[in-house]
Amino acid sequence: MSLLTNALEEIPDIVISRLPIYLRTLRLLDAQGAEVTSSQELGQLLGLSSAQIRKDLSHFGEFGKQGTGYNVAYLCNQLEKILKVDCVWPVILIGAGYLGHALASYNGFEHRGFRIVGVFDSDENKIGTTIGATVIQSIDAIAATIQRYRCQIAIIAVPATAAQQVADLLIATGIKSILCYAPITLTVPAHVRVEYIDPVIYFQHMTFYLTKGCIDE
């Protein structure tokens, strides 16, 4: 089977969503000096069944050797190709509050395939100031940056009240994927993909399973 899959087969999104986890773990194993691994070992590390991992990978080709397992470096490479992160994607960041600063300062993006190429804010007082080497620009400058880098990915790190408006602007300017840190669900056209990060969603998921133990009660 060809690497980027036979066009007849539609790969489930849930499979795609696991690949980055596999990749992250494989790169850790690689960094630890492991030459080979197995679906069983990976499954143990990730809390998944070995069958699931083999099945997931089988959508894209054959990467292992029976009796031996997978060559870590090779599988890393293949996954990077499948996910198209064997290169660096330009990303723009909207919002230069505390969160925007944390994201812009994070140095874990580049070696995993992403670089923040522009930071934007609407606050006049922030425009022109810097985060590390990056100058915060006016919202008006977004289009130019997107064009220059052919940027398809944006991070929204503005307050919830401004997020939809920012999203509309980004989409009008050609952004195809948005990572939204604002705690709202955006309304976007079908060709735009949005992923959300809202820590409270995770907390509220957790508390369902906890026995109640609140402050002042």
Add this chain to the structure above:
Amino acid sequence: MSLLTNALEEIPDIVISRLPIYLRTLRLLDAQGAEVTSSQELGQLLGLSSAQIRKDLSHFGEFGKQGTGYNVAYLCNQLEKILKVDCVWPVILIGAGYLGHALASYNGFEHRGFRIVGVFDSDENKIGTTIGATVIQSIDAIAATIQRYRCQIAIIAVPATAAQQVADLLIATGIKSILCYAPITLTVPAHVRVEYIDPVIYFQHMTFYLTKGCIDE
């Protein structure tokens, strides 16, 4: 059916994971002054089918009225009870880097059921300094804070290299749920729940669906 469900029925985790999204949207509707809504309207806002929303809610009881829909305030209340966020949960935060600062400064936790009651770091230079009104404490002080607040939830916002060690410490001290911002999969006992936030995982998911357009290529 009783509110917190008939013990015979095991509610799928995937259903639980959607409830916080429903709650978030309902509270938005409430803030906008909406008195009632419908599974159809909610579904439209969230990109889900109305049947799914009705089915999800049906695990917990009957909250709507045929022909009318759901009373927004009432359904909010019920979801808050189901998720046990009709109160404030104490949370501790480990790691006072940029991300830790962003989290500690965020004022969107409290009204959704959570309060950061302690911030900890291993860096001697940070200990004793403040984020807003919160004093950064030594890692050694974690146990006392957990005990004092009967804290069950922790946020890990330390580098990947330290995360497992911190997790082990937290678990030994009684933490039951961890929100992990470090880009690794933690190894934890079965009774501990971990949720992960790693933006790169989302980016790499997105790029699978994008046409390649990297920097310098």
Add this chain to the structure above:
DNA sequence: GACGCTTTGATAATTTTATCACTAATCAAA
């Protein structure tokens, strides 16, 4: 009050996802 429109909640049907079970390949050691 009857009628038309809407909506829920329940059940059935369908689709999707995960698991199982097995074959063939690989390797190390006897």
Add this chain to the structure above:
DNA sequence: TTTGATTAGTGATAAAATTATCAAAGCGTC
């Protein structure tokens, strides 16, 4: 070389999740 222990890949099966369907109920209008 043979044997035993592993392991990938895969078609079949089981489980889970989503979607479709529909009766009953509510509301507004005539």
